[in-house]
Amino acid sequence: MINIFGYGVTTKPLVGFLNSLGISVRIYDDKFSGTRGDEFGNLLLDSTLFSNESVDENIALESNALDSLTQESLKTYNLSIISPGIPPTHPLATKAHNLIGEYDFFYRLLRHWRTPPRSVWISGTNGKTTTTQMTTALLESFGAKSGGNIGTPLSDLYTSNTPLWILETSSFSLHYTTYATPDVYALLPVREDHIAWHGSFEAYVSDKLSVLPRMSEDTSAILPFELATHPIAAGFRGRAYFYKDSKDLAMQLGIEYERVHIKEPFLLDGIIALGIAKILYGMCDIATLNAFKIGAHRIEEFVDSHNRLWVDDSKGTNVDATIEAVRRYQERQIWLILGGDDKGADLRPLFEFMQGKSITIFAIGSNAQKIANLSPQYGLECEVCGRLEVAVCSIKKARNAFGNPQPKQNLADVALLSPAAASLDQFSSYKERGDLFKHYALLD
Template sequence: MIALLGYGKTNQALLKLLNEQKTQCIVLDDCIVEEKKDERGNVFLPSVQRSKISPSLEIPSPGIPPSHPMILDSQNLVSEYDFLLKDQKQIWISGTNGKTTTTEMLEWILRDFGGASGGNIGTPLASLVAQEPKIWILETSSFSLHYTHSVFPNVYLLLPVREDHISWHGSFEAYQKAKLSPLVRMSSACTALIPREFETYDEVLQSQAKIITYESSLDLARAFGFELSKISLSEPFLLDALLALCGAKVLVGRDLSEKLADYRIGAHKIEEFYDQGGRLWVDDSKGTNVDATIWALRAYREKKIYLILGGDDKGADLHPLFEELINYDVEIFGIGSNVSKLQKLSVDFEIPFHPCFQLECAVQEISLRHSLESVALLSPAAASLDQFSSYKERGELFQKMAQVLGKSL
């Protein structure tokens, strides 16, 4: 019997696939309050009952942390990657910021070659099985990498790695180790593009893969023969584009930069819009860590910035963000579960701070101050799940409220 630990989107798709293959499962989840059985014969149990079962295989939802009692009690743990992936042509994309954009770009430019994306975004891995893509383009989180121990990609694209998910991994070093872990398994037929800062790490030195290091978009353009003038994107999206183009060139042997001409950056990523009064608002709700917020800030260095920060910062050190903020004309409007932490840092760095707690309050307070010369920026440097179902819901509420308040001018 296979046990699925956690019943989020990933394992829901996996259960459906296994049932189609006539395999029954045991599902354990914190949200299940009592034992039940469905019409397919699957058994659903509260997670606290994990010790009562002896499954032959246990597959965790990627978001379940290794400190969870279900994981600690497990004996035969494998990731969905180890369970589902075999000899498919695969390209994995990981890093801290830009994974989703790079993955979307790769799917866009490889769609004529049978490429399809999934994993941490969009289509769950189990659902991608039915599509049978010629090229599997997988956004791969540090959570999935932590639990994966046997399979590896043909091409691995690692974006810059900055502090994130510290509370899940336990330390920044463990987070980095998860990001580098595929390199140890990759063969000499594989290629990895990684930040140069990792070139002396053990995982890199032990790897048999062809490893190409970079510090900038220019490094990648030079290494693969791309002309930056032909790519109409600015940073941070330029780096995402270069990694996508490099990965595609490794896989298909061609320069596909012309296919990016009609690509558009997705929602909630430094997404600019104007209210009816002509004031600039920027929805960067996807900016869920310090590095992402720093990138967003740099685009508006010459303006007065009204910045909404806060949420679940996942235990990250926020000092680098505040060290950046002292170089700007900025006021902070704090929301979410880490308001007190943000307020203390604002006092320490002598940055004006407004404890709003709720996004609605922050937008209202900003609207009273906002002008044609300033910018209102939602780039929280934190996850949204303390108050919202997703960064998307947070961004949509921000845009809706900004437009409503703009009408009242």
């Protein structure tokens, strides 16, 4: 019997893959109530109903020999495959025998291939999606496809014999991965995030570095300089590039820095993508990188009917991301929408960075009062709006009072949504939050 823990974006395609092999599974999720079946013969169960007591001990012992895991032998195994979103303190994670993450599951199947695909894992606190998309664009001619947190599900990469996997890899996935390894591991800067899930910043950093001890001497890693002395990073056996900033990494990799036209905070993403391509295939296609278009909801600029600049940075879900967004516009008056589910994060570094700048804050979400309490401590004006629609309306009134629009785009001020918090307290996703922000901003 195969158990699936959590029924979300990554595990739904996995269930479909197993069903295509004639394997019905038990799916446990907090959102299910009781027990019911679906049209494919799977059981959908409340998480509280999971128990190891029904497992045949002989099957459980045999399934520990995961090196023998093949597509053909799956029907004989007792495994629990966990969604990366489930924290390690959840009863499903603490009770299950033979717990395995999705990366380990597919990479163990791949080990039996005559020519396994090459793979790149890209992680870090901010910039993973952009770097993954850039790398995939640069290596498209080599058969690269994006996967992991974005793009093509691992099950589809596996069944379509994709020759190069470019995986946006979260700290959650890394936590549940103990076997799989990439050919190149690229780590963007690591800042405080997901502390409640990992338990501490130290544990978060350790999970981000956890793949390094398993990687062989013929692999490569691109890592932040400040982690060079970390015990895990210091023991890496492959070729490591420890970077201080974009220019430093470009110099180490022999990339013509001046020819790259992308601006920060995306410049480092681009240099890392070029570095990955150079490490794997010795190529450096700066022209393709310069033509790359940044995706939606990450410092996405647009103007309203009055030629006023608005910026959708709904993907700015932590302090470091918002600092980078503010840094980009710090010479202007900024009307900043902050707030949401910050998961207990320390917001003081953000306020320290904003102190002394021309910034007015419009607080929304579950931590709005926390933001309002911090603002006067740093000499910042704050209006508690609660809801996004109210914040956008308040910004429009403030901008009208600030000055008349210019004949061309008004560069004196900018309205910026960069919440430094997750969206799920009020929205279904950061995408919904960003889409609504644009909708409200463009209403006359």
